[in-house]
Amino acid sequence: MDFQILISNLTNPTLLFFILGIVATTVKSDLEIPASSSKFISLYLLFSIGFKGGQELANSGFTSEITYSLLFGLLLASLIPLYTFFILKRKLSISDAGAVAAAYGSVSAVTFVAAASFLEAQKITFGGHMVAVMALMESPAIIVGVILMMKYDKSPDNKTNLKSVIQHSFTNGSVLMILGSLVIGLIADTKQAEGIRPFTTDIFKGFLAIFLLEMGMVTAKRFSAFRKYGLFVSLFALLIPALNGCVVAYASQFITHDLGNRFVFAILASSASYIAVPAAMRLAAPKADPGLYIPMALGVTFPFNITVGMPLYLAIINYF
Numbered sequence: 001m002d003f004q005i006l007i008s009n010l011t012n013p014t015l016l017f018f019i020l021g022i023v024a025t026t027v028k029s030d031l032e033i034p035a036s037s038s039k040f041i042s043l044y045l046l047f048s049i050g051f052k053g054g055q056e057l058a059n060s061g062f063t064s065e066i067t068y069s070l071l072f073g074l075l076l077a078s079l080i081p082l083y084t085f086f087i088l089k090r091k092l093s094i095s096d097a098g099a100v101a102a103a104y105g106s107v108s109a110v111t112f113v114a115a116a117s118f119l120e121a122q123k124i125t126f127g128g129h130m131v132a133v134m135a136l137m138e139s140p141a142i143i144v145g146v147i148l149m150m151k152y153d154k155s156p157d158n159k160t161n162l163k164s165v166i167q168h169s170f171t172n173g174s175v176l177m178i179l180g181s182l183v184i185g186l187i188a189d190t191k192q193a194e195g196i197r198p199f200t201t202d203i204f205k206g207f208l209a210i211f212l213l214e215m216g217m218v219t220a221k222r223f224s225a226f227r228k229y230g231l232f233v234s235l236f237a238l239l240i241p242a243l244n245g246c247v248v249a250y251a252s253q254f255i256t257h258d259l260g261n262r263f264v265f266a267i268l269a270s271s272a273s274y275i276a277v278p279a280a281m282r283l284a285a286p287k288a289d290p291g292l293y294i295p296m297a298l299g300v301t302f303p304f305n306i307t308v309g310m311p312l313y314l315a316i317i318n319y320f
Contacts, residue, residue, distance in 0.1 A: 017212050021213040021216020021220070024216070041210060045109075076248065084104050101145050102145025108302065110212075110275075132182055245313045248266045270305055
C-alpha cells in the first residue's frame with residue numbers, strides 16, 4: 001500500500017469532519033445537525049452524484065463495457081448476500097443473518113460519495129455509468145436476503161410479502177433520487193445543465209463535510225449499542241468487506257481497465273447499506289435487530305472503508 005495515499009486520505013478535510021463528529025459524541029457535546037438539514041444534505045449529495053453521472057454517461061455513449069459493468073454489479077449484489085448468509089446463520093438467527101447479508105450485499109451511497117471525493121483528490125476519474133451500477137446494486141441484495149429468510153425461517157409467523165419488499169426496494173427514496181437524477185442528467189440539454197453546475201459541483205465538498213460530521217456522531221452513538229454482540233460480528237464487519245473489496249479490486253480488471261471504475265467496483269463490493277436495507281427490513285424482517293445490522297455497517301465497515309479500505313483497494317488495482 002502507498003502510505004502517502006493513506007496519509008493523504010486520513011488528512012482529507014471531509015474525513016476529519018467525520019472524526020470530529022465521533023469526538024463530539026464521545027465528549028457528550030451538544031453539537032447536532034437538525035434532522036431536516038441532514039435529510040436535505042443527503043438528498044443533495046445523491047442528486048449531485050446522479051446528475052453528474054447522467055451527464056457523463058450522455059457524453060460517453062453506451063458501450064459494451066457499460067453493459068458488462070451493469071451485469072457485473074448485479075452479479076456482485078446477488079452473490080455477496082448468498083455466501084455471507086451461510087456464514088452468519090451459524091451464529092445469528094435466520095432473520096438477523098438475512099438482514100446483515102442483505103446489508104453487505106447492497107451498497108452505501110455515502111461511501112460511494114466519499115470514494116468519488118477520494119478519487120478526485122488522486123486526480124482519477126470514473127465513468128458516469130458507475131452511478132447506474134451503484135443504483136442497480138441496491139435492490140438485488142435485498143431480494144436475495146428476503147428469499148433466503150423465507151426459505152430457512154420455518155416459524156409460523158413468517159409472513160414476508162416478497163412483492164411488497166421488491167416494490168419498496170425500488171421506490172426507496174435514496175434509490176429513486178439517484179436513479180431519477182441519473183436519468184435527468186442523461187436527457188438534459190448540456191447547455192442548460194451548465195446553469196446548475198455551481199450547485200452540483202462547487203459546493204459539493206462542503207456539504208459532504210457537514211454530512212460526514214453527522215455520520216461521525218451517528219456512528220459513535222450506534223457503536224456503543226453494538227458492543228453486546230461480541231467479537232464475531234465485529235470481525236465479520238471488518239474482514240468480509242475487506243475480502244470483498246480486495247477480490248473485486250483484482251477481478252474487476254476482467255471487466256474494465258479503467259482505474260477509477262475498478263476502484264468504484266471495489267468500494268461498492270466492500271460497502272454495506274444502512275439506509276435502503278433498514279427501510280426494507282422493517283417490512284421484510286421485523287424480527288431482525290436494527291441495533292445489529294445498522295451499527296455493523298455504519299459503526300465498523302464505513303469507517304474502515306473511508307480510512308484504510310480505499311487506499312488498500314487502490315494499491316491492489318495499481319499493482320494488478
